[in-house]
Amino acid sequence: MNAVSTRKAAGKTWSKETRQSMLGLAMVLPSFAILLLTVIIPIFQSFIMSLTNDSGGYDLSRYAYLFTDKGMRGNILFTLRVTAITCMLVLLVSYSLAIYMRFNQGPVVDLIRRTYMIPLFIPGVIATYGLINLLGNHGWLSRMLEVIGVELPRIIFDEKGIIIANLWFNIPFTTMLLSSALSAIPSSVIESAKDVGVGRLTLFTKFIFPLSYKTFLVAVTFVFMGVIGSFTAPFLIGANSPQMLGVSMQQVFSVFQEREQAAAIAFFSFLLCSVLGAFYIRSMAVEEKDKI
Amino acid sequence: MQLSVRELSKRYKTGDGVSGINIDIQKGELVTLLGPSGCGKTTVLRSIGGFLEPDSGDILIEGRSVIQLPPEKRPTSMVFQSYNLWSHMSVYENLAFGLKIRKKSKAEIRASVDEALKLVRLSGFEKKVPAELSGGQQQRVALARSLLLNPAVLLLDEPFSALDAKLRHEMREELREIQMKTGLTMVFVTHDQEEALSLSDRIIVMNHGRIEQIAQPQQIYDEPASLYVAGFIGKMNFMEGVADGAKIRLGSLALPNVKNLRGRVTAAVRPEDVQLRERTDTEGTLTGKVKQVMILGHYAEVTVELAEFGIIRAFQSKEVVQRLQPGQEVGVSITQMTGFPVDEAKAN
Numbered sequence: 059m060n061a062v063s064t065r066k067a068a069g070k071t072w073s074k075e076t077r078q079s080m081l082g083l084a085m086v087l088p089s090f091a092i093l094l095l096t097v098i099i100p101i102f103q104s105f106i107m108s109l110t111n112d113s114g115g116y117d118l119s120r121y122a123y124l125f126t127d128k129g130m131r132g133n134i135l136f137t138l139r140v141t142a143i144t145c146m147l148v149l150l151v152s153y154s155l156a157i158y159m160r161f162n163q164g165p166v167v168d169l170i171r172r173t174y175m176i177p178l179f180i181p182g183v184i185a186t187y188g189l190i191n192l193l194g195n196h197g198w199l200s201r202m203l204e205v206i207g208v209e210l211p212r213i214i215f216d217e218k219g220i221i222i223a224n225l226w227f228n229i230p231f232t233t234m235l236l237s238s239a240l241s242a243i244p245s246s247v248i249e250s251a252k253d254v255g256v257g258r259l260t261l262f263t264k265f266i267f268p269l270s271y272k273t274f275l276v277a278v279t280f281v282f283m284g285v286i287g288s289f290t291a292p293f294l295i296g297a298n299s300p301q302m303l304g305v306s307m308q309q310v311f312s313v314f315q316e317r318e319q320a321a322a323i324a325f326f327s328f329l330l331c332s333v334l335g336a337f338y339i340r341s342m343a344v345e346e347k348d349k350i
Numbered sequence: 351m352q353l354s355v356r357e358l359s360k361r362y363k364t365g366d367g368v369s370g371i372n373i374d375i376q377k378g379e380l381v382t383l384l385g386p387s388g389c390g391k392t393t394v395l396r397s398i399g400g401f402l403e404p405d406s407g408d409i410l411i412e413g414r415s416v417i418q419l420p421p422e423k424r425p426t427s428m429v430f431q432s433y434n435l436w437s438h439m440s441v442y443e444n445l446a447f448g449l450k451i452r453k454k455s456k457a458e459i460r461a462s463v464d465e466a467l468k469l470v471r472l473s474g475f476e477k478k479v480p481a482e483l484s485g486g487q488q489q490r491v492a493l494a495r496s497l498l499l500n501p502a503v504l505l506l507d508e509p510f511s512a513l514d515a516k517l518r519h520e521m522r523e524e525l526r527e528i529q530m531k532t533g534l535t536m537v538f539v540t541h542d543q544e545e546a547l548s549l550s551d552r553i554i555v556m557n558h559g560r561i562e563q564i565a566q567p568q569q570i571y572d573e574p575a576s577l578y579v580a581g582f583i584g585k586m587n588f589m590e591g592v593a594d595g596a597k598i599r600l601g602s603l604a605l606p607n608v609k610n611l612r613g614r615v616t617a618a619v620r621p622e623d624v625q626l627r628e629r630t631d632t633e634g635t636l637t638g639k640v641k642q643v644m645i646l647g648h649y650a651e652v653t654v655e656l657a658e659f660g661i662i663r664a665f666q667s668k669e670v671v672q673r674l675q676p677g678q679e680v681g682v683s684i685t686q687m688t689g690f691p692v693d694e695a696k697a698n
Contacts, residue, residue: 244433249401250492251436252421253428254448254499264447268438 101328108322120322129299134326136300140217141285144224148232148281149274151225156236157266161248178230182290189223190214190295214295220302223291228284232277239273240266272345279338283331303327351413352377352535353398353503358407360393368393368559371407375503380529380536382546385556386582391539392507394556398537399428399505411502427501429509434492435480441467441491442476448499466494469528486517493525497532506538510545522549543583547571555579577690580618587619589659590692598689601636601658605687614692619684624664626652627681628673635681638662640674654682 111119124130155174159167177185191197193213200210213219243266251265267274292302301309303323311320353375361367368390375381383391396402398409400421409417416424435444445466449459467473470490480488489509496504506525510518526549529536540546546553547567555562555570555578563575574580581588591600593611598604600617627635638656650671652664662682666674674680 246430246433247436249421250428250430250434250495252401253399253426254495255422255451256447257422260451265436265438 101325104321104324104328107318108325110318120319121326123319124322124326130306132300133303133306136217137286137303138330140220140224140302141282144221144228144285145278145281147221147225148228149277151229152232152236152277155229155233156240157262159237160240160243174233175230177226182227183294185226186223186291186294189219189226189291193219193222216297219295220288220292223295224285224288227288227291228281232281235273235277235280236270239270243269272342275338275341279334282334286327286330351375352379352411353537354408354410355394355398356408356410358394358397358404358409360390360397360402360404366390366559367405368556371561373554373561373564375535375537377535378533379551380526380538380549382550382553383537383539383556384543384546384553384582385541387541389556390559391541391554391556393559395428395505395507395537395539398503399426400424401428425502426505427496427499428505428507429489429492429496431508432512435483435488435495437480439479440476441472441478441480441483444480444491445495445498448495462498466498469497469531470494470524485513486521489513489521490524493528497528497534502535504534504536506536508539508541511540511542518545525549547583555582557582574618574688577616577618580688580690585621585663587621587624587662589617589619589662591615591617591689593689598687600684600687603634603636603684605684607689609689611689611691615689616692617684617687617689619662619687621651621663621665623684623686624662625683625685626654626664626666626670626674627683628678635683638680638682640676640678640680642676643671643674645671654680656682 108120109116109118111117124134155170159171180188192199193210194200195212197210203210213222247269248261248265251261256264287304288302289304289308292305293308296302296305304327307320307323307327310316310323351374353373355371355373358371359367359369361369366388371390371394373381373394383394385391393402397404400416400419400423404417407417408415411425416426421428435441436447439447442463445463446459449462454462463476464473467475470493472487472490472494475483475487475491480491483491489512493509510521513521522545525536525538528534538546538549547570550567552564552566553570554564557578563570563579565573565575570579570583574583577588580586589600591598591614593599593607593613593615594604596607598607598611598615598617605617636656636658638654640652641655641661642653644651644653645668649665649667652666652671652674654662654664656662664682
């Protein structure tokens with residue numbers, strides 16, 4: 059919004075320009091205030107809190123604990139692992155669905171198009187209970203498989219359950235993002251590529267992927283942040299150890315009542331996300347520069 | 351025969367489509383598919399390129415059936431209406447891509463790209479990206495990209511329709527020149543009859559999914575095969591007359607009955623074949639009143655209201671027009687016409 063109003067502000071006289079930029083600032087101010095109160099100040103407070111040690115002084119002992127404690131280190135690695143696997147699977151499935159819907163027609167495509175967004179409308183808690191009922195020890199799936207004499211291996215209450223739940227939560231939105239990116243690629247671009255003699259794989263790696271790369275980055279960012287900070291599903295169907303960072307933070311906060319340590323975990327998660335955020339913003343900036 | 355289309359048909363769910371399409375194109379010919387939007391010309395072109403699967407019929411290129419092949423395996427190349435270039439690649443990469451796939455050496459690719467850019471008069475544009483080019487330049491690069499593949503048949507789907515009139519004229523001339531130089535066989539789709547008349551070796555006029563006439567531009571203009579072609583190409587006056595043995599009578603006018611028609615006849619008369627005379631008492635003329643005189647540069651269009659036949663338009667030289675006033679009585683004679691039986695007119 060800021061950029062737009064400053065661009066508009068290129069008026070004739072200085073006073074008009076000043077007036078315009080004042081207006082621009084006034085329009086940005088409310089949203090900035092909300093950002094300040096709900097995000098920036100709490101982060102800062104958590105950071106300060108996370109620096110306080112047991113004896114009331116300030117040091118990095120809370121962070122040292124994150125990496126020295128065996129359980130905690132396991133939690134961090136577990137979280138990164140689940141996040142990475144989920145990101146890859148979500149992108150694989152969503153890209154496949156989006157490409158299938160973009161380049162095919164017929165009843166199957168219509169069915170996918172009509173149904174793929176349904177998970178977005180089901181609250182997370184309910185979906186997670188659904189998964190427990192479906193995949194649990196004596197859930198529908200195991201009962202159905204019992205009939206033909208197959209024993210269902212343990213799916214939920216470990217890594218697999220969390221990943222499956224996160225797939226359910228993330229695939230619809232990611233597919234929607236990628237679908238819209240693919241439909242923005244003109245048919246003549248794809249057809250002219252085929253015309254030149256490009257095969258299917260090259261078509262994807264040299265045309266479809268580069269032309270939807272920006273949206274791909276947005277999707278990766280969304281899925282990464284969503285999964286790394288996910289709570290409901292890991293809390294309900296995760297194992298006791300290792301835990302996702304969100305669950306671990308909750309436990310440290312309410313069960314162990316160690317607010318400072320919880321703040322350190324929170325700040326660390328924030329750092330993990332900001333790494334990806336920085337990468338995303340940087341590549342967007344490069345693209346903008348290319349345009350100019 | 352470079353390209354043969356045999357009994358091609360394709361119906362869409364909406365009921366539109368083409369049927370009974372038979373086309374034979376010689377090597378080095380530039381043939382235009384001409385017709386209004388929705389007549390099926392693009393359907394025919396896309397079927398040749400492999401982007402559409404026809405319901406029945408066959409397509410042969412250099413004597414070999416290509417109907418089973420996907421676009422990437424056909425010896426054709428297509429220039430699309432718009433969004434032709436790959437926006438994420440430079441001009442050089444756009445041109446080189448097809449050659450890279452064909453495993454040509456770097457030096458060979460560089461030489462071919464240079465030559466192609468020279469041919470479309472864009473030398474030195476290698477490093478630009480499509481967004482930096484004007485519409486005309488983009489279409490020229492697209493043309494160059496297709497030329498580089500040295501296709502057996504080059505397909506052009508209204509490639510200049512998004513350009514302004516002046517540029518369109520220039521591009522036409524350039525395309526014709528390139529075609530002369532390379533001797534490529536080209537199929538060009540357009541809805542612009544002027545473009546078709548000026549470019550083509552032969553024109554295929556299409557209407558409602560059928561071919562109305564295949565002929566050279568001059569023949570299409572002078573001897574339209576159907577009332578539809580007569581009305582679609584150029585300006586035309588339509589008058590109703592009666593066939594009377596060897597003559598077709600339009601009021602007091604009698605013209606030769608070339609096609610041996612019988613009964614009522616629709617006479618199609620070009621405005622340049624209508625003569626105006628100031629005196630009205632001469633034998634063998636129709637009488638009418640000048641309604642309007644429109645100057646169109648080196649000639650003028652005169653609208654005359656005939657007592658028996660309604661409005662008729664005539665192209666006249668500037669000299670003749672200077673003596674004409676709106677409301678003036680004139681004698682109208684016709685030097686040439688094409689007759690069509692009236693029933694055909696109803697069917698259309």
